[in-house]
Amino acid sequence: MTGPAFARLLRGALPALSLALLLGAIFYLQPRTMSYFGLNLLLNLAVPIALATVAQMLILTVNDLDLSIGSYVSLTACIAATWLRDTPLLGLLALGGGVLAYGALGALIHLRNLPSIVVTLGMSFVWLGLAILVLPTPGGKAPDIVRALMTWKPPYVPFPIIACVVIAALAHVALMRSPYGAVLRGAGGNPRAVARAGWSLLRVKVTMYMAAGFVGALAGIALVGLTTSADANIALRYTLLSIAGAILGGSEFVGGRVSPIGAVIGAITLTLAASFLSFLRLNPDFQIGAQGAILILVLALRALIGRAEKDR
């Protein structure tokens, strides 16, 4: 195996290795988690985070960043807990409108060559405002089907694991294995070459933003299924979590290098980091700090590998 390919393999394995390490440590500290019930509890919240992270990763693929995903997930959670339950048609229309709005944002950013950071920053206010309008005070109730799905107890394998595998597999097939997926990623790696081969970069961007809007909406619905009720601030921290998770999972900021499987693993790792600390009997206040520390550690390891690669 050649040097750079080995380094890439190592870098690719980094997310999985850190997850395995963390999981091992948790099992060691708290053997009871090594059960159907324990895993279910540990990983429950990973499902919406994994979806939000995949959404963020889709935006990262085309060299943009979405600072509004957290408030968007909040909004879709609020819609799911109110309209989707009471008047399903209206709920679906509203969620579809969100997806279309994402597509329009992609078009705006591409056509006017705007920095995605500021546009999505502005949108984060808009989504949050809409969420408050939909659900002024915490409350609502998850639609029964969603609730039933999220609390489903399939035999042998806990539901969160199945859900994460399905999410990772679908995203992987769509982005890494489909013929158009190659074009989408290529547009992140060398947009000029993709345009020169006759593809529309506008279409690429709109596709990616709409896909992100769709997956983000799923994250909101899944979240409500777990918490049963919603509030407008329910997922605000998902913005930072999703960026951290995608980066942890091996996605890069520019150049269209992304990994859907890695993104899901990154999201699970961040979810577990919190539990890990509580099992260490450390102050739960360190939760966020641990997530940050893991992020820095992984980035440092990646930088080291990158440097070794360069020194050859």
Add this chain to the structure above:
Amino acid sequence: MSLQEVDSGPAPALAPAAVSLAGVEKRFGAVTALAGVSLAVPKGACVGLVGHNGAGKSTLMNVLAGTLAPDTGSVAITGRDVTAGYAIATARENGVRCIFQEGSLCPNLTVAENARIEHPSLTGFSWRTDAGRLIRQKLDEIFPGHGIRPGAMVADLSIARRQMVEIARAFTVTASPVDVVILDEPTSSLDQTIAEQLLAHIRRFVEAGGSAIFISHLLGEVLEISDRVVVMRDGKVVAERPARDFDRDGLVAAMGSVAAAASAAPAASRRTAAPRVDIDAGRGSTVRLTAHTGEIVGLAGLAGHGQTDALLTVFDGGGAGDRVEGAVAFIAGDRQTDGAFPLWSIAENLGISSLGALRRGRLISTAAEDALAARWRERIGIRTPDVWNPLLSLSGGNQQKVLFARALASDADIILMDDPMRGVDVGTKQEVYKILREEADKGRTFLWYTTEMDELLICDHVYVFRDRMIVADLARADLTEEAVIQASFRHDA
């Protein structure tokens, strides 16, 4: 001039040419890149295209590829006029493929996935296998023993292998045919054996009825592969003949312009004291690049052969064992990326390298800034009513003067020039040349990368670069255009 003549009898024109251009002109602002070019590429022939920097080869190629629309003139494919609405898509449908010099692969995708980007018809469940098989077959055909896996990430491949993938991808046939292939410096990053494999493939392709346009600075290659050779200069075709009627020296002579009037008698050599600059310019150069006080040293050769990197080495103070004595300033050639601050006024752009001297106390004095800008507006002739107007209100040539003034106004002893006179009008050039000489006489040292021959003739000493090495070291007395072109184009290939 006998060299100016164009062979009157064009190729045996029984069948319509695979692709042809007639009277194509293309202008970029004040610069004429193509001044009425007509060119026909017959079926089953390879046309070699040579020319020195700025001759218009790349522009011509972009017109053929459909990435640039010509101002006037027409494009025809197998005799059909396709000028109206000619674009990338039309070119592809009609079987015209291009291999661009700067690379068109997506580094984050695999070899097979890159094939898919270029070939939209690769779809369906087994597209990855199909794409992989197609590209592998073509690689096997062109470069036996290539050792490239279709599943390999392009970022992991060496530059040579990326070039091989790009070539194989262009020759791969899917939904649209491959009739004409345009190759811009395809062998620049390939070693001898692989380059020969490519040349053999092009021959086979041509003999099977295809057409090729082959651009290269390796004249031996061009003569070996081509049926006809076209020589361009200053946006025009200046010679077109069957390849067998040319030899290397003939090509070199055809590429050169009319011999410039002998410049003033060489000044007494300033190469007596220790040099101010003494660096190792690029991998394995046997000659070191040196420059002395009061000298104008030219860096010549084809564009992109390591001259700018040599300047940047000096800018960064050189590596171990190098010597750069004195303050350094840099004059950009690529104004947009290396020089201009587009949101600023002329005065702010001009004074940015002299901020220390413009301070009164801790603050920058607007009055001092204004005075400095006014002085240089006078001296170098920046045509503006007000130095506080935006830089972008100036013409390109005047913007360039601002960059000159920025460096000259600073306290730099060594001034690096990265081909800054590209696209500047003749009058401006003469004014600047005069100032350069004056400044050199005052004791400044100039390192001047230039692609223009007349500018080299102003220099006291010239180094010719090829393949990121110094290949010729010409003192003023030995400096001729022919010597520079001879050194710039490799003959051993």
Add this chain to the structure above:
Amino acid sequence: MSAIAKLARQPWIFAFVAAVAVWLATAAFTHGQGAGGVLSVAFTFATFFVIVAIGQMFVVTLGPGNVDLSIPATMTLAGTVSMKIMDGANWMILPGYLIAVAVGLVVGLFNVALIRLLRIPPIIATLSSSFVIQSAAIWYNRGLRVKPPTLLADFTTAKIFGLPVLAIIVILIAAVMHVVLTRTVYGRTVIAIGQNARAARLAGLDVGRVRLATYVMCAVFAASCGYVLAGFSGGAALNMGQEYLLSSIAVVVIGGTSVAGGFANVPGLWGAALFLFLLVTMLNTFGLGAGVRLVLTGLIIITVIVIAGGSRANAR
């Protein structure tokens, strides 16, 4: 006439015009009742926005991809640490402030170290460090709310002729920073880097040191804001920085600074901060809720960036 035309061309004018318009609309609705009081309150709250926005503006001006996401965490940490150390003692006010500044220095250096050593975009570096900083604040604070020294609390709420003392000080600081931006080698270098980092290097400017200084300065401003905000609101709270993340960027953008970098202006920060606060007040007066307010804020940010971004594109 030309003076008016020149004024109209100033990039900061729109923020002020918008602020005045919103204020007048509010005053009209209440028939002028309490209009002066609203303005005074607006100045108080705008002050905090402006302090953090000055630092963020310098960072944003460094060019695309430069933004400091660790501002809220830095505010919280500086606020909690200084409040706890001062422990309400008036004589500790100055040492307490120096401690807050030290927190800012450390955070800034940490951010720059991450950017440099890990070679990651500033956005990710400041994001990761914000996690760690926030956690440090939580750990240090342990849910306690230490009251600020009484003198500090009085100082942050004091007024002269109806204008908050703090606002006057920050107006002076803004004036100084305006001079720093436009008339010092440092300020010029920041703007040059934002327009064209490569050209700045080739023009002989010290790009690395200026970047470092800018991130450190931004963190120090954030820390200072945390200090005074904790003093103002009766102690440090763990979520005290929350709304300053997006707001600091919003104030910078609405104030007329280019998000693409290379163009900044300080007066606009005041206009934008006042506008944002007065907008809230107006919508409250009209009886509209937080939802409408947020939606409008977002749409305004996007409108501003679409207009400003367009003009920049045309200038090229």
